[in-house]
Amino acid sequence: MKKLIESLLRQALSALPVSRVPPDARPAEVDVERTRDAAHGDFASNLAMRLAKTTRQNPRALAEALIDALPGHPAVAKTEVAGAGFINFFLKDTAYYDEVARILADSGQYGRSDQGGGRSVLLEFVSANPTGPLHVGHGRHAAYGATLGNLLEAVGYRVTREYYVNDAGRQMEILAVSTWLRYLERCGETLEFPANGYRGDYIATIAGQLHEAVGGELRRAAAEVFSGLPADEPRGGDKDAYIDALIARARALIGTDAFRRVLSVALDDILRDIQQDLGEFGVRFDRWFSERSLEDDGSVDRALAALEKAGHAYRRDGALWFKSSAFGDEKDRVMVRDNGVKTYFASDIAYIFNKLARGFDHLLYVWGADHHGYIARLRAGLVALGGPAGCFEVRLVQFVSLYRGGEKAQMSTRSGEFVTLRDLRREVGNDAARLFYVMRSNDQHLDFDLELATSRSNENPVFYIQYAHARVASVMRQMQGRGLEHDGRQGLARLGLLVEPQEVALMKRLSQYPETVEQAALQRAPHLLVHYLRDLANDFHTNYSAHQLLVDDPALRDARLTLSLAAQTVIRNGLGILGVSAPESM
RNA sequence: GCCCCGGUAGCUCAGUGGAUAGAGCGAAUGCCUCCUAAGCGUUAGGUCGCAGGUUCGAUUCCUGCCCGGGGCACCA
Structure with missing residues (x-):
């Protein structure tokens, strides 16, 4: 319109x-x-x-x-x-009548457009390290990214959703050694757990599975494991040096193959858990892209070689550097450390190279706000590899705080006492979680109120919006219970009978839906859709309270029901984009 | 020190180079013999952090400052 x-x-x-x-x-x-x-x-x-x-x-x-x-x-x-x-x-009012007719004719397609012209977008989001279960912060990334993907598809983009699995590098080795130490405890060894290890209960669970699978095969005496290592942090040492030494010791004692096996057991278990968690949350990916595969197939080396060949890399102090300062970064970045180990930046360069090679028109990243300093260097990498800077876009998501009864719930990652996404979903349900996560601008710190999310009142937007949808279904059931029928054609023909201000306001609101979807998609702002749906539900409830829908006059009744069904359709479509269910009854 | 995000009603937050800045909650108050009161209505509530600048017009754009959060690794 x-x-x-x-x-x-x-x-x-x-x-x-x-x-x-x-x-x-x-x-x-x-x-x-x-x-x-x-x-x-x-x-x-x-x-x-x-x-x-x-x-x-x-x-x-x-x-x-x-x-x-x-x-x-x-x-x-x-x-x-x-x-x-x-x-x-x-x-003219007839313009709004035509829009109501369009809503009912287009039904599930109403509000979609071809604005994007079928251009392809690679949307990468979550990409949390597979070193433990997802926590509530990842949940926001998941909900935001999934909704963004739906919005972009709704306005005509071809969206590929990808999760980058950081299954290579030092964090994985720390995961493996953490698992092995818990396994040794399970075998009966007594030991002091390293400060830099992963301490969550899930590690012990995985270690238990490992023990069932291999018995005592990988058991080594604690004295043997810890003899001659540098001091750990609590004893005045360096926790990084300590855990690196511990990793080397583990490799030496059980062999590289067995160490790799422990790593795989832990990684597979955690990744499966993440995939299941996101699946239950209604967040689906087209591809789980393995970082390790980039190393294994030589992509990382090729990307580094390409940068060197183009003259954008140099050696200094035994390390290989990327001249990112020539492309707008504030300083140069190390890609290969002096000990020969590649930094994660090296594989991220290879990954973006891979994305370019797959021919996407647009590369969209969703990152935590703490990664903002990383934008300049990755863009620099993209440009240095010959990619168009304009296709690179990062959306930052600010942090999440949980509140329970006005009290802030504490979270800490390494202690293992964090609140997981799964815990949150169990407590408030998927619908409330999906909607609450995207209710605020991604630029805004989110205070997630657990009590509000489960409350059954109009201050809870989830119930409020769903209730409007269910109310229409309820009225239709009521109508059938009275032996009446709804004549849709008659309803459309007699929309001119809808002259009450609440009815007109509802029609105008409905006509704003396509604009809202487009705006939310182009601004990467799902919260605009949430606010719209809340306003739409309010217009519906207001009209519902002001005017009886099931009146005796069949023409007026058909017209009012037609408008109500249009409202229900738009709410259903909007909730669909948000990944929230539209119940028939509550 | 540099970089990113925020500062709008008591609280949580929308919004915008334009006409009288909005919503929910909270406060006060009215509405069920009637399709779900899980609802609707009414009232009160504002120096859009502060100061300059650009403009016919700034809460919106620019600069500086103040406050809060985050980031500035040969960690991921």
Whole structure:
């Protein structure tokens, strides 16, 4: 509907003589917005005021000229010049009736568009290290990324969802050694757990499975394991040096193959858990991309070689550096350490190289806010490899705090006492979790109120929105219980009977849905859709309270039910994008 | 020190180069012989952090400052 007004204005603009508005003064896009005040009509444009600036003409006179040039359209009742030069558009009610008809005809497709023109987007999100279960922060990434993917698809992009599995590198070795130590405890050894190890209970569980599988085969005496190692942090040593020595010792005692096996057992178990968790949460990925595969198939080496060949890499102090400062980063970055070990940055370069090679039009990353310093260097890598900087986009998600009854719930990652995503889902349910996670702007720290998420009142947007949907279903059941039928064609034909202000307000709100989806997708802002649905539910409940739907007059009843079914359709579509269910009863 | 995010009603947060800045909660208060009261209505509540600048017009854009959170590794 907004598009219609924009197109009319564009036609009017191109109809103005060049002498009046030179071509280079004409904006590529005309801005049309919904009015806040009904006295200003339904839509307004500041086009004349913008032209007035560039052409140094009177804005009101320009507005008059534009209105004169405006082609007539059956949906437009009236246009006027107002204020400093606004052009206000008043629509006929029939325009909204047509929109209701479109909603019911398009049904599940209503609100979708081909704005994206089928361009391909690689959306990478979550990508949490497989060193433990997902916690509530990852949950926000999952909900945000999944909703973003749905939004982009709704406006015509081809979206590939990918989870980058960091299954290589030192963190994996720490995971393996942590598992092995718990296994030794299970075998009966007594030991002091390293400060830098993974301490969560899940490690002991995995160690138990390992013990069942291999018995005492990998058991070594604790004295043998720990003799001659440097001091750990609690004893005044360096925890990193200590755990590295411990890893080397483990390798030496049980052999590289067995160490690898322990690593695989732990990794497979944790990854399976993550996949199951996200699956239950309704978050699906097209591909789980293994970091290790990039190393195994030589991609990392090739990417490093490509950078060296292009003259963007150099050696210093025994390390291989990427000259990222030449591409806007604040300083150069190490890719291969002086001990020959590649940094994670090396594989991330290889990964982005891989993404480019797969021919995506756009690379969209969702990262935690703590990774913002990483944006410049990865973009630098992309550009150095010959990729277009414009296709690279990162959206940062701020942190999540849990509140329970006004008290902040504590989380800490290494202690193993964090609140997992699974715990959260069990407590508040998937629907509430999905919606609460995307209710706030991703730029905003999120205070997740556990009590609110489970409360059954209109302050809880989940129940409030779902209830509006269920209420329509309930009325339809009620109608059938009375032996009545709904005549949809009659309803559409008699929408003119809907003259109550609450009914008109509901129709106007419904017509905003396609704009809202588009805006939310293009701004990467799912929270706009949540707010819209809340407002829509409010309009529905208001109308429901003000006017009986199941009235005796069949024509009026059909019209009202038709409008209600349209509202139900839009709510269902919107909740679908959010990954929230639309129940028939509550 | 540098970089990112935030500062809008008592609280949690939307919003925008335009016309009188919004919602929910909380507070006060009204509505069930009637389709789900898991609902609806009414009232009160604001120096859009502060100071400059650009503009016909700034809460919105720019600069500086203040406050809160985060980041500045040959860790992931």
